[in-house]
Amino acid sequence: MLQYITNTQCGKPIIDQVKAVLEGGCRWIQLRMKDASQEELLEMAKKVKELTDEKEAFLIINDSVDVCRDANATGVHLGQKDMLPSKARIELGPLAVIGVTANTFEQISAVRSLDIDYIGIGPFADTRTKDNLAPILGLEGISNLCNEMKAAEINIAHVAVGGIKLEDVKPLLEAGVDGIAVSGAIAYSDDMVEATRKFCQLLPTGD
Numbered sequence: 001m002l003q004y005i006t007n008t009q010c011g012k013p014i015i016d017q018v019k020a021v022l023e024g025g026c027r028w029i030q031l032r033m034k035d036a037s038q039e040e041l042l043e044m045a046k047k048v049k050e051l052t053d054e055k056e057a058f059l060i061i062n063d064s065v066d067v068c069r070d071a072n073a074t075g076v077h078l079g080q081k082d083m084l085p086s087k088a089r090i091e092l093g094p095l096a097v098i099g100v101t102a103n104t105f106e107q108i109s110a111v112r113s114l115d116i117d118y119i120g121i122g123p124f125a126d127t128r129t130k131d132n133l134a135p136i137l138g139l140e141g142i143s144n145l146c147n148e149m150k151a152a153e154i155n156i157a158h159v160a161v162g163g164i165k166l167e168d169v170k171p172l173l174e175a176g177v178d179g180i181a182v183s184g185a186i187a188y189s190d191d192m193v194e195a196t197r198k199f200c201q202l203l204p205t206g207d
Helices: 014-023 038-055 063-069 086-090 107-113 139-151 167-175 193-204
Strands: 002-005 028-031 059-060 075-079 097-102 117-121 155-161 181-183
Touching: 002 014, 002 117, 002 193, 014 028, 014 038, 014 193, 028 038, 028 097, 038 059, 059 063, 059 097, 075 086, 086 097, 086 139, 097 139, 107 117, 107 139, 117 139, 139 155, 139 167, 155 167, 167 193
Parallel strands: 002 028, 002 181, 028 059, 059 075, 075 097, 097 117, 117 155, 155 181
Antiparallel strands: none
């Protein structure tokens, strides 16, 4: 699957970004607005929700369980310093999609027994859309984590994230990821619709 992470640095309105990637075939939108207030995030989430509903797409809210609940979004993506996934599950209920970020196998192991839906593994490469405090993993690091998960029989969907470009998709899939999350490579493109289509075409299910 392809998850598009909204970008507040590219100069394009978030609504226009979402419309473009939905038209291009993406069906997972992660609304990320790091510097916005909860009120601003909620207001935008409600607007984006109307667009994702039209396309029967998923809307994931970055960090904020409260906004996810209040906007009736599909789910939430939680970083290492955000609310515990177990608490988020209690607050959002059994149907919500919950994703978490991980950079090490220890972090993956820590959530293996929790009721989560996917793990965002990264950062794959350096990215200008986020100030990375975690070490860059690269293809080798992503591959090693995928192999460790397989060996430990951790069967949680895992998505590569962070600085991913079109040419990285095939190697990452071969490394063992189930999907990718992209922001800058699409947000900074001249044609976001076409850029999204190209990413979708490289993914097994085309979604």
